[in-house]
Amino acid sequence: MKHKSDAAIRKQKKSIACQRCHTHKIKCTGGQPCQRCRQSGISTECHYVNRDRQVKVHESYIEELAAENQRLRDQLSQSPAYITARGDPPSEDITEPADRHVQNPMIGKRAWFQPYDPSLPPIHICEAACTAFATRIRRVLTKSEATSHIARTQYTGESTLMSMRNPGIQWPSLPQARLLIQVVFSQVTRVYHVVLRRSTLDQLEDAYRKANFNDPVLTCKFFALFALGEVYSARSNSCIDCKVPGVTYYVNAIMLIPILPERPSLTHIESLLILSLYSFFLNRRHSAFLLVGSAMRLGLTLGLNHDIPEGKCPSPVDRQHRIRLWWAIYVFDRMYGSKAGWPIQIADEDIFVQMPSKVVEDVHDDHNSDTEFLVASIELAKITGQVIDQIYSRKSHADSFLQREQKLLIALKEWCFALPPPIRLHRDGPAPKNVVSLHLQFNQCIMLASRPVLLHALIQAKSSNPEDDLHATIRQTLKTLSEACIHSARNTHSLIMEEWINGSLPIFGYFYAHYLFSSALVMVVSSQVYSENANDFALFEAAFEILRAMSDHGNLAAAEFYDNLECVRQCLDPGIQPETGVSQPTGTVRMSNNSTEPLPVISSQQAGTVRNNSAPCNPDTTAGFSTNDMAFLGESMEEFLAQPGVDFDLADPSFTDGVDSWPNLSLWTG
Helix, strand or coil, rough: CHHHHHHHHHHHHCCCCCHHHHHCCCCCCCCCHHHHHHHHHHEEEEEEEEEEEEEEEEHHHHHHHHHHHHHHHHHHHHCHHHHHHHCCCCCCCCCCHHHCCCCCCCCCCEEEEECCCCCCCEECCCCHHHHHHHHHHHHHHHHCCCCCCCCCCCCHHHHHHHHHHCCCCCCCCHHHHHHHHHHHHHHHHCCCCCCHHHHHHHHHHHHHHHHCCHHEEEEEEEHHHHHHHHHHHHCCCCCCCCCCCHHHHHHHHCCCCCCCCCCCCCHHHHHHHHHHHHHHHCCCCCHHHHHHHHHHHHHHHHCCCCCCCCCCCCCHEEEEHHHHHHHHHHHHHHHHHHHHHHCCCCHHHHHHHCCCCCCCCCHHHHHHCCCHHHHHHHHHHHHHHHHHHCCCCCCCCCCCHHHHHHHHHHHHHHHHHCHHHHHCCCCCCCCCHHHHHHHHHHHHHHHHHHHHHHHHHHHHCCCCCCCCCHHHHHHHHHHHHHHHHHHHHHHHHHHHHHHHHHHCCCCCCCHHHHHHHHHHHHHHHHHHHHHHHHHHHHHHHHHHHHHHHHHHHHCCCHHHHHHHHHHHCCCCCCCCCCCCCCCEEEEEEECCCCCCEEEECCCHEEEEEEEEHHCCCCCCHCCCCCCCCHHCCHHHHHHHCCCCCHCCCCCCCCHHHHHCCHHHHHCCCC
8 A cells, every 4th residue: 555655756756757757768857947947947848647648848938928028018018008098107218129219209199189178078079180389399398397278169069050950041142152153163163173163053043943951061162162252252250159150051051961861972072071161160170080981981982992893884074073082081180180190091002094185075174173183182192191101100210211201302392392283372472362272282291391300499499408419410400401491381371461452361260270270380490499480480470460360250260279379378587578670550451341350460570570580592593493492402402412311310319318208298288
């Protein structure tokens, strides 16, 4: 009995022997591996033996698994989503290898949210938004991370919209309807292709001739057009409850599309695009984003992102309308994203439709917008989407921040120099409204790409430890990018100022107010950073006054932007505000409705700011170039753009220090 017990004990010990002890037939202390082998440090594998099976595993494999688990654990713990979910502070040593020296100071460690209502989720604020840039400026000026973002409250709320719903609303008289449609053709369809002009007029005449006012799809389209026509033709506040003309038509049109169709029509998509444009007049940019998103997805169900066979759509005008309508959706997607920083909703690689082209028919000009203009708009929209993706996203990039800046500016320069003469912005006379709109978006694209560098310059100007020892080449590169941003802002200011003085600026327009606000922010930073740019402060004040006037007349977006500029101005030290040396007498600008508004009179010195303050160029080399070309003609800019494959990450690490001091500036807001 005792003998069997000893055998069982020996068998039990054998079953737990490690491979080395089992092979050498030596006593094993047990363990995996045993203590003897661990002390000797010569065990390379463990041999696990039991009564059922034998498994042979190399110890190096186990170590690899453990290391891989730890690596994945570290990655998860450092991801923004995991940090946000746990509520832990972000790790200070999380940097992307490609950007460890030069980074975008607009991008914090975490996304930025702003709580508005304790009962509702916080709203995300994207760093590309101009209001976010204004908040960054105020935090640098005040040297306080406690400076809060200004909540957007100047928009038409849902309760106000519902109170203005009128199910019994009547169509306007036919003469009035014709006028409203013609206003839209003049102000909108010259810039964006959203409808066919002649067929739209034919539909209008047919509806009145047959008294066909009960078709919900047709009613939605024309009410949306009537809303745009009223807001573009109005020059002052005409509604007490809601300060934006045309809102009643807008509300009733919106109520006609609560259920999206299972089989959409092109008319339905047209209506969504028109309503998305009008939403900006109500300063409802989130609603505009949702509407164009619906239009894009309905367009995908119709295959608008593909060329349709001629047999499926025999009419060349209809085929061209499909193409141009898709590209209008595309331009809206990129344009709306650039205003708030939203990511693009469809990648270029998923688009297989040709660019707009001319239709060889006599009716072409009556149906479609200028082809060269539309193609240029699409190409600029592509670059705009790249700016949002390359500069303001938190994804990893193979190139450094300055390398991405270089590629974007090269693309913008090529776009600018390739423009056909009819849509170039020359300095010898007024330009058509659609050309002005195109170049305002171009200037905005340059500012979006380069203003993080200008913000860095402001950080250094207000810092107690400026980068005096920064490498000269890198310092000049940053100065060059800042100058491109400032030049574009001056050009935007000059274009809008001319529209205002001529009385052709839409008083309720969102985009003009936005561009003016964006340029004003650059102007105030320019005047604070560079002493030779002191005159830019006068341009900031002029923009401030125009936004105030637009706000007083009921422009909701201008009211929001005016409040942001007021807060920026309050952050400036009165004792060190720039001396502009430019007198600003107050005069009046008469608008088309015979109302007057006190505004600063712009002197010839200020009106010529674009030429006077731009980087010095040889006059013989600038003949024939537009004012936008001048941003790329400076010697330092040409040198920067001509450097292929330069490792800009050789910059002094102190540039990164300026970024790492911002970890808690990642905001959430709306």
